[in-house]
Amino acid sequence: MKLIDGKKLSEEIYTQLKNEVALLKEERKKVPHLAAIIIGNNPASQTYVNAKIKACEQVGYESTLLQLDEKITEMELLKIIDEFNQNTSIDGFIVQLPLPKHIDENKVTQAIAPQKDVDGFHPVNLGRMLLNLPSYLPATPFGIMKMLAANNIETQGKHCVVVGRSHIVGSPMSVLLARNSSPGNCTVTLCHSKTDNLSYFTRQADIIILAIGKPYYLKRDMIKNGVVVIDVGINRVPSSTTKSGFKLAGDADFDDIADKCSFITPVPGGVGPMTIASLMQNTLLANRNELY
Ligand code: GUN
Numbered sequence: 001m002k003l004i005d006g007k008k009l010s011e012e013i014y015t016q017l018k019n020e021v022a023l024l025k026e027e028r029k030k031v032p033h034l035a036a037i038i039i040g041n042n043p044a045s046q047t048y049v050n051a052k053i054k055a056c057e058q059v060g061y062e063s064t065l066l067q068l069d070e071k072i073t074e075m076e077l078l079k080i081i082d083e084f085n086q087n088t089s090i091d092g093f094i095v096q097l098p099l100p101k102h103i104d105e106n107k108v109t110q111a112i113a114p115q116k117d118v119d120g121f122h123p124v125n126l127g128r129m130l131l132n133l134p135s136y137l138p139a140t141p142f143g144i145m146k147m148l149a150a151n152n153i154e155t156q157g158k159h160c161v162v163v164g165r166s167h168i169v170g171s172p173m174s175v176l177l178a179r180n181s182s183p184g185n186c187t188v189t190l191c192h193s194k195t196d197n198l199s200y201f202t203r204q205a206d207i208i209i210l211a212i213g214k215p216y217y218l219k220r221d222m223i224k225n226g227v228v229v230i231d232v233g234i235n236r237v238p239s240s241t242t243k244s245g246f247k248l249a250g251d252a253d254f255d256d257i258a259d260k261c262s263f264i265t266p267v268p269g270g271v272g273p274m275t276i277a278s279l280m281q282n283t284l285l286a287n288r289n290e291l292y
Helices: 004-024 042-057 073-088 105-111 124-129 139-150 170-178 200-201 253-258 269-288
Strands: 034-039 063-067 093-096 161-162 189-191 207-210 227-232 235-238 246-249 261-264
Touching: 004 042, 004 139, 004 269, 034 042, 034 073, 034 269, 042 063, 042 269, 063 073, 063 207, 073 093, 073 105, 124 170, 139 170, 139 227, 139 269, 161 170, 161 200, 170 189, 170 207, 189 200, 227 253, 253 261
Parallel strands: 034 063, 034 093, 161 189, 161 207, 207 227, 227 261
Antiparallel strands: 235 246
């Protein structure tokens, strides 16, 4: 079994990005500027957004964090998004999900200018991805593609089972892995909460991308020997050994399955750091106006 070290790979990407920032400064050009909007105080969202801002500091980007009250109206939020769209100092921005129930996620996603949509969630970017045109790729699937490539994991002709069909991870992941590209050229099965007999599919998989948000879900009787497991789950589970009273657990039961896998990502230290590194790469693209 080989551990896929997302933390180490993300640090390598940060080194490259720092060099790019140094070059921009030498040429007296503007450094990338990422803005993040967060609404309410969901602790997991706060952690993710703080990590994104910290990553900006690490690579030398400018960053803006806008914390908004849970009670902000949809109209007020859309107005702020429009201001960010017009603000030429901001290269790219994100609105952290999930949103409070009274705000329509589709309206928000579609209000962000595609050229600044470094999350890659706008229909224009998702459509361009589907057509294999240059686009911002959603950060988590983009990071997973880089993990597969960096570890020379063969994908062509392999059966990849994606578990979870969210717009953020599962759906774009299934598209990217089926594309005629490298990594890619997989035969993809997309499973979800309504799939009958899920383990029938996971047992056939050469590669499993697991994004269902259920801690310790994938067990050893659900996989074949030599499978590659990419665990997207970041679940908070109670723990008596940590000060905070919780720890992070993946969607896979790591200890149960690790010795049966050819490759597996740890949680934490696997997909999570690569999601943030990919967002930083998208922000550099936005700074260069390279996609549009
Ligand atoms: N919530 C969970 N993952 C993400 C992400 O990649 N981007 C945004 N904006 N919200 C998220």
